[in-house]
């Protein structure tokens with residue numbers, strides 16, 4: 001949690017909501033937070049100002065972006081993705097295909113084979129840049145160029161990229177991008193997602209979720225939908241004001257550091273962790289690319305009893321994630337993790353593995369969130 005978040009939100013609750021009640025929508029600028037904060041995320045992902053807007057959850061933003069992208073390529077029926085993509089993105093595509101009922105198919109191939117499957121049948125290439133499980137990083141620029149050479153629209157999910165590594169949407173010529181703010185941006189539980197639409201398409205796209213706040217004049221309460229100009233048309237309903245306020249101190253941190261500094265340190269921390277773990281725990285298998293340029297800001301190791309290991313480590317103050325079936329994932333966020341933390345994590349992992357500390361009934365019951 002960013003240290004300033006508690007007081008910032010408390011001030012908002014007291015001075016804005018507490019004092020002004022619903023007058024805050026006008027007087028405290030609540031309605032413009034979605035674009036204001038979008039404009040602060042834009043430089044972190046190499047987007048033009050005015051082309052990023054906040055709201056809803058990432059799954060909803062995937063739905064909107066994918067539906068809009070498919071509509072731009074009406075003659076084609078294939079959505080191409082890979083089986084390393086996060087399931088929610090794939091589930092959203094499957095649901096949208098059913099809703100549209102126009103014969104679309106979702107083709108999921110091996111991550112390393114994606115470029116061979118980009119052809120003139122594909123409508124949309126929908127990928128997550130950094131694999132949530134293995135940390136494998138796609139070459140966004142090269143894949144987008146290949147896609148465009150075949151008339152394919154691109155949709156990139158930046159969930160594990162934003163705040164973790166440099167992203168250049170404009171330089172890579174990306175059409176649509178989405179991402180969440182509760183991973184490397186530290187926006188907190190339930191922090192809203194963002195969506196980016198490139199300038200060439202922003203006034204052409206229709207929102208699949210044409211809610212009132214994406215309307216050109218929401219407070220005219222017209223009976224028929226008319227899309228707003230620009231990125232505002234990707235709004236759906238009322239913005240999550242308190243969650244947006246929570247994001248402000250998280251983004252203030254980025255006024256003090258550059259993403260290049262963070263990336264450099266993230267690579268150093270990941271390299272140190274891999275080196276230490278491989279020398280201390282020979283029974284573990286690295287499940288992330290060895291080349292740091294092909295990796296995001298997390299490192300995964302496979303171990304059959306990984307769930308228990310992650311539980312035992314959490315009890316010792318080192319919090320990782322378990323991703324089924326056997327993936328132990330460790331995230332390295334240099335804004336608050338340093339070499340000392342990495343050494344502690346490696347030491348704890350070694351202790352848990354070599355003393356079989358994971359082998360206790362209390363570490364075997366799966367919690368709702370793993």
Ligand SMILES: *Cc1c(COP(=O)(O)O)cnc(C)c1O
Pocket residue numbers: 057058059060085086088089128132157159160180193
């Ligand atoms: C974390 C993550 C999500 C989660 O979506 P929510 O709607 O915010 O729960 C979706 N897609 C990817 C690629 C993710 O990494």
